[in-house]
Amino acid sequence: MQQSIQRIMALAIKELLAVLKDKRSRIVLVGPPILQLLVFGYAATFDLNDVAIAVYNEDRSAASRELVAHVVNSPNFTLHGYLENEHQITPLIDNRDVLVVMHIGPRFSADLLNGRSANVQLLIDGRNSNTALLVQGYISNIVSDFNLDWARRHDLPPPPATVTVRPWFNANLVSRWFIVPGLVGVLSMVITTIVTALSVAREREAGTFDQLLVTPLRPIEILIGKSFPGVLIGVLEGSFILAMAILWFEIPLRGSLGALYLGMFFFVLSGVGVGLMISSLALTQQQGMLGAFLFMVPAIILSGFATPIENMPYAVQLLTYADPLRYFLIILRGVFLEGDSYALVSQYYWPMALIALVTLSFAAWLFRHRMN
Amino acid sequence: MTPAAATRMRLRAMIRKESLQVLRDPSSIAIAFVLPVLLLLLFGYGVSLDAKHVRIALVVDLADANTASLSGAFQHSEYFLPVSYQNIQQAEHSLQAHEVDGIVWLRNDFSARLLLGDEAPIGVFVNGVNANQARITQGYIEGVWHTWLASYAREHGHEFKLPVVLQPRIWFNPAVDSRNFLVPGLIAIIMTLTGAMLTSMVVAREWERGTMEALMVTPIRIWEITVGKLVPYFVLGMGGMLFTVAMALFLFKVPLRGSFLVLTGASALYMMVALGMGLLISTIARSQFVAGQIALVATFLPAFILSGFLFQISSMPEVVQLITHIVPARYFVAILQTVFLAGDIWPVLLGNSLALLIMMLVFLGIARRNAHKRLD
Known part of the structure; x- marks a missing residue:
């Protein structure tokens, strides 16, 4: 037993040195994740700021000017300019100079004062339909407020029923609160996979893996030793990214940190498992890298990181159950925003543990059964 | 050469x-x-990114014709998959457990205030973790509310008019x-x-x-x-x-x-x-x-x-x-x-x-x- 631990330790240290001794690979491991978190944390947001808007106001009454002022003074919009005629609209939108044109017809104030509904046309660039829907939503909120205010000032009857929406967990609907915890998962996965995906393939190509197999090390010992750097680096870098999410991006951490760490451990373990499996299947480093790519890209897209799993067709949803990132993202967002404790996230631990178990066993089996 | x-x-x-x-x-x-x-x-x-079939919990404290017509409006919308709940506690529990993405709650004074024209509140809770989806869901719920308001006014013989009505046209991708x-x-x-x-x-x-x-x-x-x-x-x-x-x-x-x-x-x-x-x-x-x-x-x-x-x-x-x-x-x-x-x-x-x-x-x-x- 003690000998076994000694052997594992020796291999683990050697593996760790293999990753860290090369200056370039040290840089690759530390630099990009931090840079990516900073850039993507700010870039990946669905919230709209400074949307370019042009206004074509044929009415020019006090009422229409007031409505326009509400829109262009909102922090979500930036006024591109006032239009003089209808022909200016198409080129502005076509050329992407503005995202939306607000067109107020000449009868606006007459309709408004006579109790007919006054129409306001919104022409929105739908090339990104999600943005288009959000722009429509922002302006419709402003118009609703304007309507309430107008009705109150002119003693019009209020609507018989009103909707009051209260978002839970994220009262101001900041999409950074959704994306940054997701990035903790995505970046941890990239690091873990990069560290492990080539570890066996590189040795196979160099021929040193055969030497490793003839040492007294048993496959299980090789497996533990090979997993060690991946788990260690994954958890350390994951913690660092986590700390940045909390301290730099100020995402509220409302739940149990322990529950999150348990999730991170199982997630990193499953990432190491997949990485080692790919690495043991690959005969060359190129195949290993290709395999890592082929795993990582779909794993990120299908994890629910940016687009919700519920929107996917059923067959694709089934596929997401094999994606360890899916579970970790639920845990991350649950613990961060919803204040989840162990009890609420415990059902997401075992799928990751299962993925780790299957991939690690398969990798260990491949050590001896895939030789040229 | x-x-x-x-x-x-x-x-x-x-x-x-x-x-x-x-x-x-x-x-x-x-x-x-x-x-x-x-x-x-x-x-x-x-x-x-198209949120179709958003699962929402419908909680009606006091059922009558008005609440039935509003519930019907949600049931007929292609954007929602409404599930009825007996009380708000159960619905909140479901929202917490990710079984639904939102709650529409008609309290027991809904119809009474509706008849008085007293801005009867339709309480809506959405899970805001995914802010983008929450915003889109909110837009859909307001859409259902608008349509229902218009048909409610028509049925009761008077016309309800909003002062300003938006007519959005989404170019290049009208079906969004x-x-x-x-x-x-x-x-x-x-x-x-x-x-x-x-x-x-x-x-x-x-x-x-x-x-x-x-x-x-x-x-x-x-x-x-x-x-x-x-x-x-x-x-x-x-x-x-x-x-x-x-x-x-x-x-x-x-x-x-x-x-x-x-x-x-x-x-x-x-x-x-x-x-x-x-x-x-x-x-x-x-x-x-x-x-x-x-x-x-x-x-x-x-x-x-x-x-x-x-x-x-x-x-x-x-x-x-x-x-x-x-x-x-x-x-x-x-x-x-x-x-x-x-x-x-x-x-x-x-x-x-x-x-x-x-x-x-x-x-x-x-x-x-x-x-x-x-x-x-």
């Missing part, structure tokens, strides 16, 4: 050698054809189908991956095996090697590109409102940029290991997050907006979304193509300089 004829001959030989290598190595054909098809299938079906803008963007991401991977890994392998050095001692010049390597991969990459465009048009039914010629021209330009990027990576990295890592870090995630494929660039902080200018996918995504959905809008096409042309020259220029240095 004139120098020009010699160049032609060496180029021909180089292209022939590279083409044979491509044809005999199934992995590059797999990268060029199988990978794009698989990725487009997976993402085309997997990536959608997110696939129409995501699939063209995906083509850019997939081309970035395949283009950069084709050259970065394959050329790094040549350096690693030392066969590049062998090439260098022949009379062939560096730029001839570069061209000779680029031509076969360019042809291969464009083949994959046409494949994915065909899938976008016929499988995902994305409309192509611009001309096919413009699309092909812009794609050819972008393919050169992606190959140039791969070549540059392979000259910087001395091994396949580092080349692969850089290709992964420098291509996929930036193309996914910083290209405007999903997230609006104009809403990003200014520093990040500056960074997006060095992400080539940014320009290609703009071209693709315009050519597919809006048509041949020259101001958009020319500006972005010019940017791509400059990036191509920069990548190839640096790659050539680096390659030259390595011989020293």
Whole structure:
């Protein structure tokens, strides 16, 4: 037993040195994740700021000017300019100079004062339909407020029923609160996979893996030793990214940190498992890298990181159950925003543990059964 | 033999050698054809922002005709999958357990206040963790409320009029189908991956095996090697590109409102940029290991997050907006979304193509300089 631990330790240290001794690979491991978190944390947001808007106001009454002022003074919009005629609209939108044109017809104030509904046309660039829907939503909120205010000032009857929406967990609907915890998962996965995906393939190509197999090390010992750097680096870098999410991006951490760490451990373990499996299947480093790519890209897209799993067709949803990132993202967002404790996230631990178990066993089996 | 004829001959030989290598190595054909098809299938079906069938909990404290007609409005909307709950505690528990994404709650004074015209409150809770979906759900709920309000007023013989009514027209994509803008963007991401991977890994392998050095001692010049390597991969990459465009048009039914010629021209330009990027990576990295890592870090995630494929660039902080200018996918995504959905809008096409042309020259220029240095 003690000998076994000694052997594992020796291999683990050697593996760790293999990753860290090369200056370039040290840089690759530390630099990009931090840079990516900073850039993507700010870039990946669905919230709209400074949307370019042009206004074509044929009415020019006090009422229409007031409505326009509400829109262009909102922090979500930036006024591109006032239009003089209808022909200016198409080129502005076509050329992407503005995202939306607000067109107020000449009868606006007459309709408004006579109790007919006054129409306001919104022409929105739908090339990104999600943005288009959000722009429509922002302006419709402003118009609703304007309507309430107008009705109150002119003693019009209020609507018989009103909707009051209260978002839970994220009262101001900041999409950074959704994306940054997701990035903790995505970046941890990239690091873990990069560290492990080539570890066996590189040795196979160099021929040193055969030497490793003839040492007294048993496959299980090789497996533990090979997993060690991946788990260690994954958890350390994951913690660092986590700390940045909390301290730099100020995402509220409302739940149990322990529950999150348990999730991170199982997630990193499953990432190491997949990485080692790919690495043991690959005969060359190129195949290993290709395999890592082929795993990582779909794993990120299908994890629910940016687009919700519920929107996917059923067959694709089934596929997401094999994606360890899916579970970790639920845990991350649950613990961060919803204040989840162990009890609420415990059902997401075992799928990751299962993925780790299957991939690690398969990798260990491949050590001896895939030789040229 | 004139120098020009010699160049032609060496180029021909180089292209022939590279083409044979491509044809005999199934992995590059797999990268060029199988990978794009698989990725487009997976993402085309997997990536959608259209919230349909949002699961909501309906809680009616005191049921009567009015609450029934409002519940009916939610049941008939294609956006919602309403489930009735007995009381608000159960519904809140469900929201917490992710079984529903929102709650619509009609309290027991709803009908009484409705009859008095006293702004009867429709209480709505949504799970705000995914802020984007929550906002869209909120919009849908308000839509149902508007429609119901109008029909309620009609039934009661009086007309209810909002002072200002918005008439939104969403150009280029009136059905607001997110696939129409995501699939063209995906083509850019997939081309970035395949283009950069084709050259970065394959050329790094040549350096690693030392066969590049062998090439260098022949009379062939560096730029001839570069061209000779680029031509076969360019042809291969464009083949994959046409494949994915065909899938976008016929499988995902994305409309192509611009001309096919413009699309092909812009794609050819972008393919050169992606190959140039791969070549540059392979000259910087001395091994396949580092080349692969850089290709992964420098291509996929930036193309996914910083290209405007999903997230609006104009809403990003200014520093990040500056960074997006060095992400080539940014320009290609703009071209693709315009050519597919809006048509041949020259101001958009020319500006972005010019940017791509400059990036191509920069990548190839640096790659050539680096390659030259390595011989020293």
